Amino acid sequence: MPGLKDATAIAGIGQTAFAKQLPESEKTLACRAITAALDDAGIAASEVDAFASYTMEETDEVEIAKAIGAGDVTFFSRVGYGGGGSCATLAHLAAAIATGQAGVGVAWRSRKRGSGPRPWRNTAVQLPTPAQWTRPFGLLRPADEIGMLARRYMHEYGATRDHLFNVALACRNRANQNPAAMMYERPLTRDMYMTSRWISEPLCLFDNCLETDGALACVLVSAARARDCRRRPVYLHSVAQGLPAQHHGMVNYWNDDPLAGPAWTAARQLWKTADFGPEDVDVAQIYDAFTPLIPLSLEGYGFCGRGEGAAFTEGGALEIGGRLPLNTSGGGLSEAYVHGFNLITEGVRQLRGTSTAQVPSAATCLVTAGEGVPTSAVLLRS
Amino acid sequence: MALLDPVPDDDGAPFWEYAARGELRVQYCAACDEPRFPPRPCCPHCQSFDSGWRRMSGRGRIWSFVVPHPPLLPGYAEFAPYNAVVVELAEAPRIRLVGNVVAAADAPLDSVDPARLRIGAAVKAAFTEARDGGLRLPRWLLERA
Numbered sequence: 052m053p054g055l056k057d058a059t060a061i062a063g064i065g066q067t068a069f070a071k072q073l074p075e076s077e078k079t080l081a082c083r084a085i086t087a088a089l090d091d092a093g094i095a096a097s098e099v100d101a102f103a104s105y106t107m108e109e110t111d112e113v114e115i116a117k118a119i120g121a122g123d124v125t126f127f128s129r130v131g132y133g134g135g136g137s138c139a140t141l142a143h144l145a146a147a148i149a150t151g152q153a154g155v156g157v158a159w160r161s162r163k164r165g166s167g168p169r170p171w172r173n174t175a176v177q178l179p180t181p182a183q184w185t186r187p188f189g190l191l192r193p194a195d196e197i198g199m200l201a202r203r204y205m206h207e208y209g210a211t212r213d214h215l216f217n218v219a220l221a222c223r224n225r226a227n228q229n230p231a232a233m234m235y236e237r238p239l240t241r242d243m244y245m246t247s248r249w250i251s252e253p254l255c256l257f258d259n260c261l262e263t264d265g266a267l268a269c270v271l272v273s274a275a276r277a278r279d280c281r282r283r284p285v286y287l288h289s290v291a292q293g294l295p296a297q298h299h300g301m302v303n304y305w306n307d308d309p310l311a312g313p314a315w316t317a318a319r320q321l322w323k324t325a326d327f328g329p330e331d332v333d334v335a336q337i338y339d340a341f342t343p344l345i346p347l348s349l350e351g352y353g354f355c356g357r358g359e360g361a362a363f364t365e366g367g368a369l370e371i372g373g374r375l376p377l378n379t380s381g382g383g384l385s386e387a388y389v390h391g392f393n394l395i396t397e398g399v400r401q402l403r404g405t406s407t408a409q410v411p412s413a414a415t416c417l418v419t420a421g422e423g424v425p426t427s428a429v430l431l432r433s
Numbered sequence: 434m435a436l437l438d439p440v441p442d443d444d445g446a447p448f449w450e451y452a453a454r455g456e457l458r459v460q461y462c463a464a465c466d467e468p469r470f471p472p473r474p475c476c477p478h479c480q481s482f483d484s485g486w487r488r489m490s491g492r493g494r495i496w497s498f499v500v501p502h503p504p505l506l507p508g509y510a511e512f513a514p515y516n517a518v519v520v521e522l523a524e525a526p527r528i529r530l531v532g533n534v535v536a537a538a539d540a541p542l543d544s545v546d547p548a549r550l551r552i553g554a555a556v557k558a559a560f561t562e563a564r565d566g567g568l569r570l571p572r573w574l575l576e577r578a
Binding site: 169172174181182183184185186187188189190191192194195198199200202203206248249250251252253254297299302304305306307 | 436437438439440441442445449470471477496497498499500501502504505506509512514515517519527528529530531532533542547552570
């Protein structure tokens with residue numbers, strides 16, 4: 052059976068500035084990011100015939116296609132679960148292109164979360180979590196929901212706040228190398244981390260991602276087409292989505308093993324169709340809405356054993372030159388929180404050799420979407 | 434500002450009806466006797482659509498907890514920092530309920546010093562006094578007060 056392995060490639064990436072507040076609308080920002088990505092690829096907007104996005108996105112393919120001047124569109128898809136869907140946009144486009152449903156796919160994210168409302172403040176809607184069991188008791192925000200798992204994780208495996216700091220620091224150090232990052236000129240120290248205000252104990256301010264306005268986009272085409280484009284192709288080597296048995300999004304407290312989340316499910320599928328394993332990954336872009344998602348994901352994607360994710364962060368393992376350089380543009384914690392789409396574009400830059408924190412001769416990159424919700428992941432290779 | 438009331442769905446409604454009588458009950462499969470939470474239409478173990486609601490002793494242990502600080506919704510911000518806990522039930526440890534440890538059933542959310550909370554601490558359920566509409570919420574009291 053012909054699979055998706057290396058059948059498609061990212062030919063173009065584009066983004067706007069990232070800031071706490073951008074004056075333009077989400078639609079305008081989306082169009083800027085998409086046209087920049089098409090220009091990067093050297094592909095005309097009229098050739099775009101596929102779109103993929105993920106929920107908590109306020110712009111849609113009808114408005115975007117019309118604005119940028121796309122041609123007739125024959126594939127469009129929207130993946131659920133917010134940040135869990137970032138990488139799945141590429142998986143859906145790859146499947147469409149590899150099966151002949153479309154030729155030029157655009158995935159995008161446009162978001163004004165920096166200047167817009169916080170989703171958890173909306174008390175009128177049932178969130179996708181079973182809110183009747185959680186919100187009346189003051190478990191209101193994603194930080195509270197993940198904080199609950201984080202404390203249990205720390206209790207079971209002896210993880211400490213220093214481990215979480217290792218994650219925050221690695222991301223901040225990379226952001227300090229990236230002029231596009233919101234935290235470019237804002238170094239982080241252990242003292243700042245340990246004395247910062249609490250958000251939801253055991254999580255402090257620096258365990259939480261940024262709040263950002265900005266937009267990004269990717270252009271995906273067949274591998275053959277990508278070789279004729281402007282930039283060096285970055286191949287989609289393996290893709291996966293993951294919704295584990297008996298999983299409950301965010302408030303995953305109600306199954307036998309709450310600390311083995313969607314990463315484990317996505318990882319099994321991802322590695323099954325790959326020619327290489329975790330030990331061969333040169334650089335990783337792992338979804339970091341909250342620092343504890345990193346040790347959980349390191350375990351889930353097989354970089355270490357169960358309960359070893361926190362210890363993995365020791366000794367500079369996540370820094371450039373370490374065992375697994377992490378979130379090399381600064382990630383959601385320190386570059387921009389745009390539901391993980393910046394992790395995809397940074398994965399592409401690493402494999403093009405154009406990152407501001409370049410891992411020497413990086414040839415393979417894992418990119419993951421939100422852990423703690425039904426998720427997705429891709430393996431990129433040059 | 435009031436705290437948020439639960440908005441029950443069809444599957445969860447019996448839990449809140451029993452709670453209004455001061456009873457902590459969990460949905461069980463009538464065919465294979467497995468408990469399940471949150472409530473749902475059929476049993477994930479045997480696919481039976483027959484279920485009942487079994488009364489629990491109300492005893493349990495703290496599985497984990499957080500201490501939220503602002504920014505929060507106004508009704509909660511006035512009590513912050515307060516605790517939110519996950520309690521695993523003595524009779525069915527895989528059944529875990531989110532709640533609050535308080536000094537007495539109707540005491541405020543911040544009535545217990547968070548420093549007194551430990552994972553594994555024994556707790557017991559107590560129900561708030563009925564409000565308009567009969568709603569009562571389960572709260573949790575430390576066994577060693």
